[in-house]
Amino acid sequence: MxxxxxxxxxxxxxxxxxxxxxxxxxxxxxxxxxxxxxxxxxxxxxxxxxxxxxxxxxxxxxxxxxxxxxxxxxxxxxxxxxxxxxxxxxxxxxxxxxxxxxxxxxxxxxxxxxxxxxxxxxxxxxxxxxxxxxxxxxxxxxxxxxxxxxxxxxxxxxxxxxxxxxxxxxxxxxxxxxxxxxxxxxxxxxLPAAWDDTMLLGGYPGEYVVMARQKGDRWYIAGINGQDCGMDVRLDLSRLPDAKYQATVITDSDDGWSITSPSECPESMHLMPRGGFIIMLETV
Structure with a gap:
């Protein structure tokens, strides 16, 4: 135990x-x-x-x-x-x-x-x-x-x-x-307590932020919307290592969580007002 x-x-x-x-x-x-x-x-x-x-x-x-x-x-x-x-x-x-x-x-x-x-x-x-x-x-x-x-x-x-x-x-x-x-x-x-690498992928203070953090063979990409209106953010993952990843996407839906496993990492994410998301990328 x-x-x-x-x-x-x-x-x-x-x-x-x-x-x-x-x-x-x-x-x-x-x-x-x-x-x-x-x-x-x-x-x-x-x-x-x-x-x-x-x-x-x-x-x-x-x-x-x-x-x-x-x-x-x-x-x-x-x-x-x-x-x-x-x-x-x-x-x-x-x-x-x-x-x-x-x-x-x-x-x-x-x-x-x-x-x-x-x-x-x-x-x-x-x-x-x-x-x-x-x-x-x-x-x-x-x-x-x-x-x-x-x-x-x-x-x-x-x-x-x-x-x-x-x-x-x-x-x-x-x-x-x-x-x-x-x-x-x-x-x-x-969830890791310490990270091997960190990258700021986009954002502006008070408006939104998207960051990528690495632990071992897994990347965590997280973003939040600081505004009262929805927004779309483009994900530039060109700085991540070139590898084949299995993706898990966790974000909001109108009735709660949206949890999906797309074949590829999304190129953009829609954030609800004051919403957020996490994408886990694991090498395969």
Whole structure:
């Protein structure tokens, strides 16, 4: 039986403390931090997600370095959520997988801003925040939370390829993912966490973006529409290796998913308003 690696969430206890969830004050003191991370290692925990920092002051950045140093001693991956943008820590501490530093999917839950701006915002991030480094946006929410989605399911799925993060924390409820068609569940279960190559195939900030990412003998081509009207995008795949590919195309239809296996990769794709697509190309 496969058991997924376990990561534990912690409050950094340096930012939002009063009224915030815990556990609190377990990482601030070097001795208690050492004890806590040793417990994680002994119990098979593979990583920690540490939240609620209060900006990029010297105090915060020094604290982050201390956390990474201690986590490395205990073979723990680290994801800094509620934190500033990446500052190059990965060069010294490769156990740092990702950093939030972005207006991410949790804001479907917090305020209604994403109800109107999500698609355009999502189509901007590949050109801005994600260029700096790994981005813990927590993508792919199919169901509504406090505020309704305006993006399609295929748009949400495409974010898992468009956004680079050393570890992708998907944002929806388990029953939402389990209730998807088999092809979608298989796609998510096989989704790589790291890529061998990346190509920007087209786009303009806020309007649309199409990217291709390679892992082994498979290419993932993903695109989203950031606009309120449908659009057609031409796919220039001339930069991909010259090979024979088996294609799987996942996109939107009027009544849900459209999942097809054409004999050749499409030369263009139609995107619904705020829609998206993924094409998987596997060498044969």
């Amino acid at each position: 496969f058991i997924a690696p376990l990561l534990i969430w912690y409050n950094s206890s340096i930012g939002w403390i009063d009224g915030a969830p815990g556990p609190k004050f377990r990482l601030n003191d070097p001795e208690t931090r050492e004890k806590e991370f040793a417990w994680c290692e002994e119990n098979g925990v593979k990583g920690v997600k540490i939240d609620f920092f209060s900006g990029d002051t010297n105090r915060n950045l020094n604290y982050m370095a201390e956390l990474l140093e201690c986590a490395a001693r205990h073979k723990l991956l680290v994801n800094f959520h509620g934190a500033t943008i990446p500052r190059g820590f990965q060069r010294t501490y490769p156990n740092l997988m990702s950093v939030e530093g972005v207006y991410g999917a949790e804001w479907y839950n917090n305020v209604p801003t994403f109800t109107d701006e999500a698609a355009s915002h999502n189509a901007t991030l590949p050109f801005t925040r994600n260029v700096i480094g790994s981005m813990d946006y927590t993508p792919c929410a199919f169901t509504d939370s406090q505020h309704p989605h305006i993006t399609t399911d295929a748009h949400e799925l495409a974010l898992t390829v468009l956004y680079e993060s050393g570890i992708q924390h998907l944002a929806d409820r388990p029953e939402s993912f389990l209730g998807q068609p088999e092809a979608i569940r298989r796609f998510l279960s096989e």
